[in-house]
Amino acid sequence: MAPLTSASDENTHQTLLNTLDIYSAPKPFRNASWKPPQRRNKNTKAILADAARKESSQVTTANSGTSTPAADTAPPNIAQAAQRLDRLVLEKSLIAPGPAVTYTNIEAAPSLRPERTRHYCDVTGLVAPYTDPKTRLRYHNVEVFNLIRTMGSAATEGYLEARGAHTVLK
Template sequence: MPPNVPADDSHQKLLDQLDITRTPRPFRNPHWKPSARRNKNVKQILSDTPSGSIPKPTNIAQAAQSLSTLVLEKNFNRAMYATGPAVTYTNIESAPSLHSAQQKHYCDITGLPAPYRDPKTRLRYHDREVFGVVRSLGQGVAESYLEARGAHVVLK
């Protein structure tokens, strides 16, 4: 039978060497780096711009104004090389949507949302009360409402 004392001693040394409970483990991998692509706030964007192009603003309102100026200048440069205006959230030069789901219909009489259309006069109306008014209108009045809406058709 082999002696127990030397075996226990070497066994204990091996256990101490492989024990991971006493080694400090950081929460994050030490080689981890944040992504280069991240969202920046106005101050960070303005601090990253070259100092010669825009002076450093003193408050957040001036910073936002300077940022909108940067965006407009960038869009202007894009528009010079593009065929049409650049569509962004800062301009309104884009055409309205022609998709039928995006177009809301409004009553020709009241201006409220109009879920109904009179087949006889082709006027849009909001409810039963307005429908009575639409039916009591003369032919020329209904056509003038259609003309104001841009739906008046003149046949030659």
């Protein structure tokens, strides 16, 4: 195969290849002194696990002597042992009155940024992006809007009352 240059000399061909080589060019887009950050971001599960671990360590260190019975004061019979066990369970429940911190705990605090509440059609129950300004009923599409406009005021008030948006004017 013949070289791609006008001259058939191998040296000129190699010189051209060296000038067009993109791998030999310096790449200034990367800072030579850049280092990855040392701080690692935690996900929600890790944060909750740390909080639970911290809470459990506070509970065990605060009442380590009261929840562990002494070895020399063993109860002489089963009734006393059951009573002591009941007392330990009661003390344990008084220590941690709230629910345990877990990733899927249903009793978690409400979100600080709640999503927009979705409105549903009063007639069909589908998602309602529109509201009739005259009757204040929410509707899904044009067919439902035409039905709302043909309804009487009693039916309209019934739908509003079912939704909890019924107002009585005096």
